[in-house]
Amino acid sequence: MQKIEIVIPAYNEEENIGQLLQDIYATLGKDLRILVIDDASSDKTAEIARQYGAEVIQHPYRIGNGACIKTGLRNTASEIIVLMDADGQHRPQDIPRLLKQIDNFDMVVGQRDFSGFTLRNLANIIYNVFASYVTQFKIKDLTCGFRAVKRMIALKFLYLLPNGFSYPATLTLAFLRSGRTIKYVPISNAPRLKGKSKIRLFQDGARFFIIITKIATLFSPLRVFIPISLFFFLSGLTYYLYTYITQHRFTNMAVFLLTTAILIFMLGLISEQINQLRMEKTEEDI
Numbered sequence: 001m002q003k004i005e006i007v008i009p010a011y012n013e014e015e016n017i018g019q020l021l022q023d024i025y026a027t028l029g030k031d032l033r034i035l036v037i038d039d040a041s042s043d044k045t046a047e048i049a050r051q052y053g054a055e056v057i058q059h060p061y062r063i064g065n066g067a068c069i070k071t072g073l074r075n076t077a078s079e080i081i082v083l084m085d086a087d088g089q090h091r092p093q094d095i096p097r098l099l100k101q102i103d104n105f106d107m108v109v110g111q112r113d114f115s116g117f118t119l120r121n122l123a124n125i126i127y128n129v130f131a132s133y134v135t136q137f138k139i140k141d142l143t144c145g146f147r148a149v150k151r152m153i154a155l156k157f158l159y160l161l162p163n164g165f166s167y168p169a170t171l172t173l174a175f176l177r178s179g180r181t182i183k184y185v186p187i188s189n190a191p192r193l194k195g196k197s198k199i200r201l202f203q204d205g206a207r208f209f210i211i212i213t214k215i216a217t218l219f220s221p222l223r224v225f226i227p228i229s230l231f232f233f234l235s236g237l238t239y240y241l242y243t244y245i246t247q248h249r250f251t252n253m254a255v256f257l258l259t260t261a262i263l264i265f266m267l268g269l270i271s272e273q274i275n276q277l278r279m280e281k282t283e284e285d286i
Helices: 017-028 045-051 065-074 092-099 119-135 151-155 167-177 201-219 221-247 252-285
Strands: 004-010 033-038 055-058 080-083 107-111 147-150 182-186
Touching (some): 045 055, 065 080, 092 107, 147 151, 167 182
Parallel strands (some): 004 080
Antiparallel strands (some): 080 147
């Protein structure tokens, strides 16, 4: 097995972190560096993690899940890094399945089962469809934080990663947009071991959708701007035909709709050019 390190962001996970670390060592052996990034927990998360043999870096105050990932990537040295959550939803037994594919891909992502009908599964399916449209790649699980990634490539996109919960989506789109390869591997879809999820479905879901839209605009502007421009253009053309037939004139509203369509299209072109320049600079750095 290739040399790897594991990064685990954690916030108030004293009920789960010990069992998770024990399972990881049982699966991969004791000769393994596990780095727990404690996001200023108010419980004994850091203390328990050290007792079970993990190295711990503690944030002085709470910054966010994505910030923990950035801290972890900056403080690791191995070529392959495994990222996973501290709540026990990601099974250590699935790690070898991710690592089996990493030689042939730049990032291997866990794919959860969304067949059961829940609001969370429905939201994830919507995110996957939208992201697949933006990237023109079949994205099977946009939001899963369980993944094996080549560290040197991931480091080049740290400046793009948000401090909150949406770092998996940003990292996925960044890899695909820069021509990097991704593989999805089915994993166990388990509930968290103990405690309650930190994610609030409606509040965080609405914020996450906005973030996904921003990410999509950042990486593939025309895939977002063109449909909106087309909507205004067809609306303006339809309204013009209607008023021409019924009133025999070209109204101000038709002018407004058609002009808006042109402006949005031009903004999309400018955004696309800016995006290309930024991605070329990132590629040069890599």
